[in-house]
Structures are given as C-alpha cells and as structure tokens.
Amino acid sequence: MNNGKPCRKDLLCTINQASFAVDDVKLYLDTHPCDAAALEYFHEYNRVRNQALKEYAKYYGPLTIDTTVASCTDRWNWINEPWPWQEGWC
Structure with missing residues (x-):
C-alpha cells in the first residue's frame, strides 16, 4: 500500500x-453442472x-462497465488513468 492506496499492479494481478x-x-461447469465443489469454487x-474490480475502480478508475457507478460519481474518469497495457502489466 502507498498512502493507503493498494498497489495497482497487485490489484491487476489479482483481477x-x-x-x-x-x-x-465456467467451462468445467458447462459439462459438470452438478459439481458442488466446482460451483463453490x-x-x-x-x-x-468482483471485490478486486471494485477496489481497483475506487482508487484507479473502472476497468469494466460494471464498476463505473462507484468510481464515476462526478465525472467520467476512464481516460484520466493509464490503461493497463500502457505500463506493461498485461
């Protein structure tokens, strides 16, 4: 963490x-829909x-459209941060 902010690279790795x-x-469950252990996994x-995506959006802006609500309260933030591939993380 840096000043209370989680590391961007670590969050992307988790995601x-x-x-x-x-x-x-999901692919396995397509052929084994009754496997309770796989469903729990x-x-x-x-x-x-989902938690990592929300945390990333909170500190660095949304990666998916699903997390825009939490991070775009006053303006559209997508363009203000570097894209993940711009810093060599993908």
Whole structure:
C-alpha cells in the first residue's frame, strides 16, 4: 500500500488470476453442472474478482462497465488513468 492506496499492479494481478479461475471453472461447469465443489469454487473466485474490480475502480478508475457507478460519481474518469497495457502489466 502507498498512502493507503493498494498497489495497482497487485490489484491487476489479482483481477487477472481470479478472472482466469472464473473463466476456467465456467467451462468445467458447462459439462459438470452438478459439481458442488466446482460451483463453490466459482462463487469464491467470482467474489474475489468482483471485490478486486471494485477496489481497483475506487482508487484507479473502472476497468469494466460494471464498476463505473462507484468510481464515476462526478465525472467520467476512464481516460484520466493509464490503461493497463500502457505500463506493461498485461
């Protein structure tokens, strides 16, 4: 953390890892819809992903349209921060 702000790179890493886990288990659940452990895994990593997206939006601006409500209260902030690929994180 830097002055109470979480590290942007760490948040992006968490978002990328959780997004991969969610996408991967979604594919598995397409063929195994009754697997309770896989469904629990999906819910856990979906929660982690959504929380990280909200935290990122709070400090650095939204990455997805779903998180614009929390971060764009007074103006449209998307263009004010560097895009993730501009700093070599993707």
